[in-house]
Structures are given as C-alpha cells and as structure tokens.
Amino acid sequence: MKPRVEVVAIDCLMVRLFDEIAETNMPWMLAACARLREGFGAHLIDLVPSYTTLMVHYDLLALSPARARELIGQALIELKPDTQAGGQCHVLPVWYDSSVGPELSLLAQRSGLAVEEVIRRHSGREYQVFALGFAPGFAFMGLVEEALAAPRLNTPRKRVAAGSVGIAERQTAAYPVESPGGWNLIGRTPAKLFDRGRDGYSLMQPGDRVRFEAIGHAEFVNLGGDDTPLEVLA
Missing domain, CATH: 2.40.100.10 (Cyclophilin-like)
Incomplete structure (x- = not known):
C-alpha cells in the first residue's frame, strides 16, 4: 500500500490508499478513519470513506493545506488494519x-x-x-x-x-x-x-x-x- 494525497478542493484532500476495489481494503480504511479523526480532532469537518479513498474535509480557518497534509502523513505512519472494527x-x-x-x-x-x-x-x-x-x-x-x-x-x-x-x-x-x-x-x-x-x-x-x-x-x-x-x- 502506497498512499497518495490528492487535492479535491481548497479545503478538501483525498487520501488514496488503494487502486483496486477489494473486500480486504475495508479494515485498512477503518483504521485510517480512526487515525484521521484523532489527528484532526475538532478541525475535521467531514471524513468520507469510499472503496479505495478517504476524503478529508477540514477547517481551512484552523489549518493550512500544508498542515493538513502533515496530519494525514502522521496518521498513516505504521498504519495497521483494524480487524476488530467490523461494523454492524x-x-x-x-x-x-x-x-x-x-x-x-x-x-x-x-x-x-x-x-x-x-x-x-x-x-x-x-x-x-x-x-x-x-x-x-x-x-x-x-x-x-x-x-x-x-x-x-x-x-x-x-x-x-x-x-x-x-x-x-x-x-x-x-x-x-x-x-x-x-x-x-x-x-x-x-x-x-x-x-x-x-x-x-x-x-x-x-x-x-x-x-x-x-x-x-x-x-x-x-x-x-x-x-x-x-x-x-x-
């Protein structure tokens, strides 16, 4: 897995974790969601997971785009799949x-x-x-x-x-x-x-x-x- 960060809007970044849809992606996506929510805290406006990506919508008045990228990078360090969070x-x-x-x-x-x-x-x-x-x-x-x-x-x-x-x-x-x-x-x-x-x-x-x-x-x-x-x- 080689995550990539792409610009979606002035206050949105897309984290691309995978290139192909697979059932094995979801534990990684959930783990990344948890890390990003913790890292951005109150400055996170919305986090939208999809098949292979996570869209991060953050408060531009509180974080610069550069700082947002830093937080994303920190959240993904030594990321491990969340095998316990399987949802309902x-x-x-x-x-x-x-x-x-x-x-x-x-x-x-x-x-x-x-x-x-x-x-x-x-x-x-x-x-x-x-x-x-x-x-x-x-x-x-x-x-x-x-x-x-x-x-x-x-x-x-x-x-x-x-x-x-x-x-x-x-x-x-x-x-x-x-x-x-x-x-x-x-x-x-x-x-x-x-x-x-x-x-x-x-x-x-x-x-x-x-x-x-x-x-x-x-x-x-x-x-x-x-x-x-x-x-x-x-």
Missing part, C-alpha cells in the same frame, strides 16, 4: 419476484441458473458496505459472485421504487428512496433504509455487513412493504 451486521428481508424485480429472470438466463438458484446465491452470502452515495442512504455493497454480475441497464429507469434490490457489475444495493436508476432489479425489501429521525440518517454505514433474507409475499406486506409492480410506477 444487518439482515434485510427481500421479496424476490419478477413483478418488483424484472431482471430476476434475465439474470437467471444470463448465468444459466434457475431463478431459485439466483435467489439462493444472492441471499447466501454476506456483503460489505463500501460506500454511501448516489442517494441518501444508498449503500454500495459487494462483492456478488461472478455468476450474478451484470452491467447496468443501457437506459436507466425514470422511477425505481424505494426498497428495490439490484445488482450492477459485482455490486449490490437497495434503493432507500424512489429515484431514477439503472441497476438490474431482482426484488424489494420493506426495510427503511433512510430515516431523518435516525442518528446518522442511513441504516447502513461503510464497514457494516449485510445479508439478504428471502421472504414470501405475505411476510413482505406484513412488514410494510409496497408490492406495487414496477411497471405501474413507470
């Missing part, structure tokens, strides 16, 4: 069905698997939250196995229902609010992923782990899920 583990119930996940059958055809096997494989492993972005509470998770990987849609949908679960390349995610989107949709969760009344707003944070649990239609509705078919929303 969330279990998200999902109703996998073509009416709310129109690409479910297409993914099955693409992979040569039965629909039931696609569901079993997607819900059969634990995913890591790499980053939040695109929409409030939208957690980019991975990595899905190669057999389920699929490119984004050529033409994004204008409306994707809140709770929609999808796959793009080797990432998976659930839409926290209704929005446009181009991911391959395979189901829907009734879980409330973004809540203004929740501390931190988002249910998930980088470093958390997520497991999807297949449920039936009746349970989905009982849990408050909206079963309006996607084609009705379009």
Whole structure:
C-alpha cells in the first residue's frame, strides 16, 4: 500500500490508499478513519470513506493545506488494519419476484441458473458496505459472485421504487428512496433504509455487513412493504 494525497478542493484532500476495489481494503480504511479523526480532532469537518479513498474535509480557518497534509502523513505512519472494527451486521428481508424485480429472470438466463438458484446465491452470502452515495442512504455493497454480475441497464429507469434490490457489475444495493436508476432489479425489501429521525440518517454505514433474507409475499406486506409492480410506477 502506497498512499497518495490528492487535492479535491481548497479545503478538501483525498487520501488514496488503494487502486483496486477489494473486500480486504475495508479494515485498512477503518483504521485510517480512526487515525484521521484523532489527528484532526475538532478541525475535521467531514471524513468520507469510499472503496479505495478517504476524503478529508477540514477547517481551512484552523489549518493550512500544508498542515493538513502533515496530519494525514502522521496518521498513516505504521498504519495497521483494524480487524476488530467490523461494523454492524444487518439482515434485510427481500421479496424476490419478477413483478418488483424484472431482471430476476434475465439474470437467471444470463448465468444459466434457475431463478431459485439466483435467489439462493444472492441471499447466501454476506456483503460489505463500501460506500454511501448516489442517494441518501444508498449503500454500495459487494462483492456478488461472478455468476450474478451484470452491467447496468443501457437506459436507466425514470422511477425505481424505494426498497428495490439490484445488482450492477459485482455490486449490490437497495434503493432507500424512489429515484431514477439503472441497476438490474431482482426484488424489494420493506426495510427503511433512510430515516431523518435516525442518528446518522442511513441504516447502513461503510464497514457494516449485510445479508439478504428471502421472504414470501405475505411476510413482505406484513412488514410494510409496497408490492406495487414496477411497471405501474413507470
């Protein structure tokens, strides 16, 4: 690992720890986050972790850009992965069905698997939250196995229902609010992923782990899920 510091804005620096996305990156990212928060203290305005980078937004009235670089350098000295900080583990119930996940059958055809096997494989492993972005509470998770990987849609949908679960390349995610989107949709969760009344707003944070649990239609509705078919929303 050879960290690089890049300028993002007059009061923001980007710390690039890795060049490739990997599940093994996160323990290093969490360790760096802890060190940077300690080093910058009250002069840190925001710290945004992503797949391979950390954006450091600092108080320019309190620190010069040169001093900010010094603090970053000091924080990364003898950095070791944080193997203890694994974040929370969330279990998200999902109703996998073509009416709310129109690409479910297409993914099955693409992979040569039965629909039931696609569901079993997607819900059969634990995913890591790499980053939040695109929409409030939208957690980019991975990595899905190669057999389920699929490119984004050529033409994004204008409306994707809140709770929609999808796959793009080797990432998976659930839409926290209704929005446009181009991911391959395979189901829907009734879980409330973004809540203004929740501390931190988002249910998930980088470093958390997520497991999807297949449920039936009746349970989905009982849990408050909206079963309006996607084609009705379009």
